[in-house]
Amino acid sequence: MYKLFYSPGSAAMAAHAMMIEMGVEAEFVLVDDAKNEQKSAAYMKLNPHGRVPTLIYDDGKVMYESAAICAFLTERHPEAKLAPAIDHADRGLYLQWMAYLTNTPQEASMQWWHSENYVDGADAQAKMKAKAEERLAKMWTFLDGELATKGPYLCGSTWYACDYFLAMLIRWTRRMPKPGHTYPNLSKLVRAAMARPAYAQMLTDEGIDQPV
Numbered sequence: 001m002y003k004l005f006y007s008p009g010s011a012a013m014a015a016h017a018m019m020i021e022m023g024v025e026a027e028f029v030l031v032d033d034a035k036n037e038q039k040s041a042a043y044m045k046l047n048p049h050g051r052v053p054t055l056i057y058d059d060g061k062v063m064y065e066s067a068a069i070c071a072f073l074t075e076r077h078p079e080a081k082l083a084p085a086i087d088h089a090d091r092g093l094y095l096q097w098m099a100y101l102t103n104t105p106q107e108a109s110m111q112w113w114h115s116e117n118y119v120d121g122a123d124a125q126a127k128m129k130a131k132a133e134e135r136l137a138k139m140w141t142f143l144d145g146e147l148a149t150k151g152p153y154l155c156g157s158t159w160y161a162c163d164y165f166l167a168m169l170i171r172w173t174r175r176m177p178k179p180g181h182t183y184p185n186l187s188k189l190v191r192a193a194m195a196r197p198a199y200a201q202m203l204t205d206e207g208i209d210q211p212v
Contacts (some may be wrong), residue, residue, distance in 0.1 A: 002026040003056040004069075005046070008206040010068035011054035012136040015093040016206070018073055018161060019200035022080045028205065067102035070161045082161045090155040097154045101169060101174035105126070105139045108132045109172045133176055135137040140173075140180045152192065159192070167193035171210045181212050 002024055006012030010033070016042045019026050029054050031037045032038045039050045047054040052072055055072070061198075063069060074083035084090035104151045112132040115125035116190045143166070150156060167190050170180035181187045190212050203210060 003029055005031050005043070005052050005054040005056075006206070007038065007052045009171065009208045010052045011168070013071065013171070013202060013206070014164040015053055015055070015066060015069045017164050017193075017196075017199045017202040018070060018080070018082055021082070021196070021203050022073065022077045024073075024077065059061065065102075066106075067098055067165065070165060071098060071109050071178050073141060074161050082159075082164075084155070084158075084160065090158065090160070093155045094160055094162055098165065098206045102163060102167050105123065105136060105143075105175050108135045111168060112136070112176065113172065129187075134207075135176075136173065136176070138179060140178075140186060144183040144185045146191060151185060152188060158197070162192065166200065166201065167210075173206075174211050179211065181210075187212055 002019065004012060004015060004019060006016055006028060007030070010111060016028060019028075033052075035042060038047075038052060039101060043054075044050055046062055047058070049064065051064070052063060053066055053069055055069045057064055058100040063072065071083070074080070078085070084094050109132070112129050115132075119125055119128055146154070153159050153164060155162070166186075170186055170190055173180040181190050190210060192210065194203070194210060
């Protein structure tokens with residue numbers, strides 16, 4: 001049995017949806033970020049960085065980092081086919097996208113949402129948010145073009161964990177001046193995610209919605 005600690009709309013979204021799709025036995029534990037529970041002493045013993053998600057598996061083993069959890073789950077449950085096999089033609093591209101998404105748009109999104117973790121002072125934080133918006137616009141334009149020419153999903157015609165991860169990141173832009181879902185092919189990918197019962201169930205379970 002797995003136990004996934006999450007906060008609504010957080011970096012746990014992708015893993016949460018994947019676990020539902022995989023049909024694994026799991027407990028989803030709410031960490032109320034409005035009450036700063038992710039910084040509580042009990043939770044920090046599990047994840048010293050005070051972030052979600054955190055996954056407990058195999059009678060007490062602990063891991064964190066969203067992309068790592070997603071990759072771990074796909075390897076433990078290959079029957080779900082949410083990642084290409086090692087010798088599959090899509091494998092290299094899939095690994096590329098998982099690394100790119102967590103290292104580039106996820107990081108820029110964190111700079112927008114939590115600029116106070118990077119720089120001090122309102123002026124510097126405002127400048128960081130503006131730069132993050134500028135960078136993200138370039139990333140979404142690039143990804144929208146990739147989906148237009150090579151899609152409809154990141155690796156072509158097959159839906160993988162990286163597509164769940166991208167749909168999650170697009171939701172994070174909903175309050176930005178030009179959200180990711182305003183790009184036509186990114187919007188199509190979000191709609192494809194929401195058409196999957198597991199992603200729709202995750203949104204319901206977390207009590208959130210996602211603009212398309």
